[in-house]
Amino acid sequence: MPRRLKGASSADTRSAILDLIRSSGRVSRIELSERSGLTEATISKIVRTLIDGGLVVEAGFAESTGGKRPVLLELNASSRYALGVSLDYARISIVLCDINGAALHSHSLAGTGRSKPQTVIERVAREIAKFLDKHGIARDDVIGIGVSGAGRQDASGGVLRSSRQTGEWEQFAIEAALNEASGMPVILENDANCAALGEFWSGRVSTAHDFATIYMATGIGCGIVINGDVYRGASSNAGEIGHLSIDIDGPECFCGSRGCLEVMATPAAVVRNARENRGLWERLDLRDREGEDVRASFGTIAAAAMAGDVDAETLVRQAARHLGTGVLGLANIFDLDRVSLAGPGFAVAGPIYLQVVRDVLDRLAFMRKVHPVTVEMGETGPGAAARGAASVVLHSHLTPHHLRA
Amino acid sequence: MPRRLKGASSADTRSAILDLIRSSGRVSRIELSERSGLTEATISKIVRTLIDGGLVVEAGFAESTGGKRPVLLELNASSRYALGVSLDYARISIVLCDINGAALHSHSLAGTGRSKPQTVIERVAREIAKFLDKHGIARDDVIGIGVSGAGRQDASGGVLRSSRQTGEWEQFAIEAALNEASGMPVILENDANCAALGEFWSGRVSTAHDFATIYMATGIGCGIVINGDVYRGASSNAGEIGHLSIDIDGPECFCGSRGCLEVMATPAAVVRNARENRGLWERLDLRDREGEDVRASFGTIAAAAMAGDVDAETLVRQAARHLGTGVLGLANIFDLDRVSLAGPGFAVAGPIYLQVVRDVLDRLAFMRKVHPVTVEMGETGPGAAARGAASVVLHSHLTPHHLRA
Numbered sequence: 001m002p003r004r005l006k007g008a009s010s011a012d013t014r015s016a017i018l019d020l021i022r023s024s025g026r027v028s029r030i031e032l033s034e035r036s037g038l039t040e041a042t043i044s045k046i047v048r049t050l051i052d053g054g055l056v057v058e059a060g061f062a063e064s065t066g067g068k069r070p071v072l073l074e075l076n077a078s079s080r081y082a083l084g085v086s087l088d089y090a091r092i093s094i095v096l097c098d099i100n101g102a103a104l105h106s107h108s109l110a111g112t113g114r115s116k117p118q119t120v121i122e123r124v125a126r127e128i129a130k131f132l133d134k135h136g137i138a139r140d141d142v143i144g145i146g147v148s149g150a151g152r153q154d155a156s157g158g159v160l161r162s163s164r165q166t167g168e169w170e171q172f173a174i175e176a177a178l179n180e181a182s183g184m185p186v187i188l189e190n191d192a193n194c195a196a197l198g199e200f201w202s203g204r205v206s207t208a209h210d211f212a213t214i215y216m217a218t219g220i221g222c223g224i225v226i227n228g229d230v231y232r233g234a235s236s237n238a239g240e241i242g243h244l245s246i247d248i249d250g251p252e253c254f255c256g257s258r259g260c261l262e263v264m265a266t267p268a269a270v271v272r273n274a275r276e277n278r279g280l281w282e283r284l285d286l287r288d289r290e291g292e293d294v295r296a297s298f299g300t301i302a303a304a305a306m307a308g309d310v311d312a313e314t315l316v317r318q319a320a321r322h323l324g325t326g327v328l329g330l331a332n333i334f335d336l337d338r339v340s341l342a343g344p345g346f347a348v349a350g351p352i353y354l355q356v357v358r359d360v361l362d363r364l365a366f367m368r369k370v371h372p373v374t375v376e377m378g379e380t381g382p383g384a385a386a387r388g389a390a391s392v393v394l395h396s397h398l399t400p401h402h403l404r405a
Numbered sequence: 406m407p408r409r410l411k412g413a414s415s416a417d418t419r420s421a422i423l424d425l426i427r428s429s430g431r432v433s434r435i436e437l438s439e440r441s442g443l444t445e446a447t448i449s450k451i452v453r454t455l456i457d458g459g460l461v462v463e464a465g466f467a468e469s470t471g472g473k474r475p476v477l478l479e480l481n482a483s484s485r486y487a488l489g490v491s492l493d494y495a496r497i498s499i500v501l502c503d504i505n506g507a508a509l510h511s512h513s514l515a516g517t518g519r520s521k522p523q524t525v526i527e528r529v530a531r532e533i534a535k536f537l538d539k540h541g542i543a544r545d546d547v548i549g550i551g552v553s554g555a556g557r558q559d560a561s562g563g564v565l566r567s568s569r570q571t572g573e574w575e576q577f578a579i580e581a582a583l584n585e586a587s588g589m590p591v592i593l594e595n596d597a598n599c600a601a602l603g604e605f606w607s608g609r610v611s612t613a614h615d616f617a618t619i620y621m622a623t624g625i626g627c628g629i630v631i632n633g634d635v636y637r638g639a640s641s642n643a644g645e646i647g648h649l650s651i652d653i654d655g656p657e658c659f660c661g662s663r664g665c666l667e668v669m670a671t672p673a674a675v676v677r678n679a680r681e682n683r684g685l686w687e688r689l690d691l692r693d694r695e696g697e698d699v700r701a702s703f704g705t706i707a708a709a710a711m712a713g714d715v716d717a718e719t720l721v722r723q724a725a726r727h728l729g730t731g732v733l734g735l736a737n738i739f740d741l742d743r744v745s746l747a748g749p750g751f752a753v754a755g756p757i758y759l760q761v762v763r764d765v766l767d768r769l770a771f772m773r774k775v776h777p778v779t780v781e782m783g784e785t786g787p788g789a790a791a792r793g794a795a796s797v798v799l800h801s802h803l804t805p806h807h808l809r810a
Binding site: 170210222224226231232233234235236237238239240241243244245246247248249255256257259264321322325328329330332333334335336337338363364366367369370371 | 575615627629631636637638639640641642643644645646648649650651652653654660661662664669726727730733734735737738739740741742743768769771772774775776
């Protein structure tokens with residue numbers, strides 16, 4: 001169901017019509033009028049400005065319903081672009097999307113590692129410039145850069161405040177620095193919110209639905225979409241399911257609490273638990289140092305679990321059950337009927353996680369007698385966060401803001 | 406900050422102006438115009454219909470700011486009323502509120518116990534009729550009846566679907582039955598949402614703020630207010646924090662899961678745990694049968710804890726720490742900066758709960774470096790849920806619906 005327009009200001013109305021055209025694929029002015037509740041005269045005026053601005057093009061005719069065949073409109077997909085960047089300890093990804101949110105090109109570079117923030121940002125800006133040149137994209141045609149980062153943020157200052165980064169990132173204004181270095185508008189969003197908006201823009205989830213996307217890389221977060229936008233909370237840090245405790249006297253977490261999903265269910269936790277099984281550890285040649293090591297070791301365990309290694313499967317199933325218990329809490333608190341699992345943490349053993357999480361929700365969701373909770377797999381490729389970050393730019397630029405809180 | 410009006414339909418505009426007058430106390434037409442963004446002519450027209458309808462009265466003059474002294478408007482508090490009913494196993498409360506949400510009269514009757522739903526509803530309708538007669542309130546001046554119930558609901562049918570009630574309530578359409586029996590409009594809402602809207606209408610919480618109210622009777626739930634209305638989720642069952650697990654391998658809960666707040670932190674759990682301390686159990690003469698027994702025994706333990714009984718205090722502090730861990734999860738997921746504790750479960754040992762929950766959030770909230778999470782005590786009297794249910798009627802009738810999702 002397309003969103004209904006109600007009392008938007010003229011800029012909002014324009015965005016809303018753009019959004020209706022995007023979500024419709026191809027659509028006539030009459031249909032836009034019917035779906036928006038605006039008069040055909042108003043629609044015609046708005047469509048004119050969108051065509052003049054190069055955002056919308058006419059694309060053939062619809063069937064006649066008696067009179068003249070109505071002209072169909074569609075987004076001019078290559079009129080503008082959005083860039084997404086995911087800043088990760090082990091790897092930085094850059095993705096270029098068209099105005100529909102489809103990924104056109106991507107590029108990978110070395111991660112942030114222990115480099116100084118300013119050094120990283122300048123490197124990213126240089127790589128972006130080269131990347132755009134290589135693909136013949138004019139800087140003026142890029143709406144902006146979405147940056148995906150893990151951990152706490154200070155939204156007002158565009159600052160990452162993650163305990164997992166070095167202290168220098170805590171005071172570092174990423175948005176301002178990358179804007180300065182690249183000359184383009186920049187928006188910072190946490191990786192889970194990027195993934196949720198990526199799901200939304202992928203068209204896999206209807207805009208009429210509230211839903212949550214569990215995002216798993218080496219850590220776990222979630223993006224919660226309410227009324228067509230990410231729910232951000234008091235300081236843009238909503239969705240920290242990684243710090244939901246499912247074992248009050250369990251192992252200590254870096255956040256100070258105990259038994260958080262972060263220490264019970266993440267790929268890093270699976271690798272730590274694997275160390276206690278010496279046979280498995282040596283058989284699979286595992287390592288549990290930071291960053292790429294954990295990711296590689298988890299990938300190895302996940303692959304072994306999928307191949308039927310009983311020890312590996314036990315570890316992955318245990319992590320999946322822990323994750324499922326956290327998702328169960330989330331579903332009970334939000335009364336969700338839809339959850340997606342996304343991010344590179346699900347790339348290999350996704351089917352196991354999907355089966356276990358589904359089973360937990362089917363058996364235990366508090367509202368199971370009223371409605372089921374659907375769990376689906378979302379995007380798990382290495383560029384998921386970066387593509388999501390580009391979606392954040394599109395969402396911020398093209399979505400009617402009156403739909404936001 | 407008063408809410409800004411944006412593009413409401415005319416009925417919404419009227420509700421919104423009424424809401425502005427209510428939240429302002431006394432206000433002039435010029436101030437209404439400034440705060441709403443509507444022209445003085447529009448305001449005058451709307452105010453006229455509100456005065457004609459008896460909802461608003463003129464009440465003196467403001468200071469002159471140069472010209473004529475502007476007339477002040479206020480709600481005609483006794484123009485209309487709302488009834489609130491809380492359906493509880495051990496006691497049913499009825500509260501009559503004026504249009505400001507202030508409780509005028511209240512009445513208590515025997516609880517639902519094991520009676521058949523239809524019998525209970527007919528009894529409630531008879532008691533309401535007597536109650537209104539006694540206080541000289543005309544039925545036509547009552548906007549409607551808000552009903553507060555514990556547990557799962559099926560909002561579309563106005564049905565309670567709680568596993569704690571007998572099976573008969575699961576298929577019983579409370580709204581329709583009470584409407585039929587009383588002749589008044591009825592709205593069903595869970596107790597925690599009632600409590601949250603009660604906080605909102607009490608004026609203790611600014612309408613500009615998202616917040617959560619933890620409601621504790623013999624069980625625990627929470628009402629989450631987002632953008633000026635309760636967040637209801639897919640089937641009006643959002644806020645089931647009682648079924649958030651904080652101990653994945655902990656004691657079994659009636660919902661099928663383990664380690665839920667329901668079995669770790671509720672008054673019922675405290676009473677169950679007290680049984681394991683024979684000395685305490687006998688010293689305080691405790692019982693743990695259903696309903697009023699659990700409530701009375703918990704009250705005894707809570708009073709002993711407040712009086713310095715070390716064993717009792719240990720039990721209450723343990724429950725408070727478990728509750729705090731659940732609230733911590735809620736705060737991390739929603740990025741809350743404000744939580745209130747309400748309901749009769751906090752009536753006696755509220756100060757202990759408040760101190761422990763505050764301590765947990767101060768030490769462990771994931772976003773504590775960005776902002777604090779304020780925890781305050783809300784209404785804990787026996788009529789809190791019923792007064793909250795009356796607020797639901799006022800909220801539904803008087804609040805501009807375009808502010809809702």
